[in-house]
Structure formats: structure tokens, C-alpha cells
Amino acid sequence: MIRHAMTVVLATAILLLGPALPVRAQTTAKDVSQKASETADAMRSYTLEKKDEAVAQARKLAADLDAKIRDLEAQASQQTGEAKAKSQDQLRDLKAKRAEAGRKLDDLTRASKASWERAKEGFANAYRDLAESYEKAAAEFKK
Numbered sequence: 001m002i003r004h005a006m007t008v009v010l011a012t013a014i015l016l017l018g019p020a021l022p023v024r025a026q027t028t029a030k031d032v033s034q035k036a037s038e039t040a041d042a043m044r045s046y047t048l049e050k051k052d053e054a055v056a057q058a059r060k061l062a063a064d065l066d067a068k069i070r071d072l073e074a075q076a077s078q079q080t081g082e083a084k085a086k087s088q089d090q091l092r093d094l095k096a097k098r099a100e101a102g103r104k105l106d107d108l109t110r111a112s113k114a115s116w117e118r119a120k121e122g123f124a125n126a127y128r129d130l131a132e133s134y135e136k137a138a139a140e141f142k143k
Contacts, residue, residue: 043120043124044120044124046120048113051111054120058108062102066098068138072091072137072141073091076088076091087141090133091137097129100126100130101126101127101129103126104119104122104125107122108120108123
């Protein structure tokens, strides 16, 4: 079960965070929601005994999205006018959601037996929100 959950997390992360190719522009909001939900569900399946694995996976997911956000920042720096203003708004939103995911990752790291379930749920939800926002922003940058 845990091995399956980790496989789902890794596969979903690769799909969500893989290189942005033109084909990805065809990904629908429903597809993005589905992939983010699968990642969140996989994170929820970790037991307290697998806390170190869960935290390591959560850190990897966050670091991968950080790199993708930096790529969007680089793209935004090349834009001008209204497109740049819109991109900067999207980046502010992404950074706020990334900060929230970071707080939830900290909670996950410090979670005790009593707070483990709540911490997993909090990170899974924050990550899903962040991933969905990233996908929406990335799609806008391609327009």
C-alpha cells in the first residue's frame, strides 16, 4: 500500500512538474485537478511510521514547484505592459500559496502522533492548491 502510494506520488509529481511542453497546453483544468488530487490522496496515505518518507517527498514536491515558479519569474521578466502586470499578479498569488505550503510542510515536519493526520491533510490541501495555481499560471504564460 505504501509503495503504491509513493509510486502514485512520484508519478503524479512527474506529470505535474515535468518540463513544460507545448502538448501540456492541452491539459484541461479537470486533468490538473485530478493529478493534484491524486498527489494529495497519496500524501494522506502515509502513516506516522513513514513520516520521514512523507516529509522527504513533500520537500521534493515543494522544491520542484519552486524551480517551476522561478522559470515563470524568468518568463515574466521578459514581458512588458499588461501581460507583465498580469504575470506579476499571478506570481504574487503563487508565492503566497507557496508560503502557505511551506508552513504546512513545517507543520508536517514537526507533527506528533496527535497532530499527524491534521498535518498531512493540511500539506496535501496546500500542495494541491499550489499545483493547481501553478498550472493555471503556466497556461496563461503560454498565451
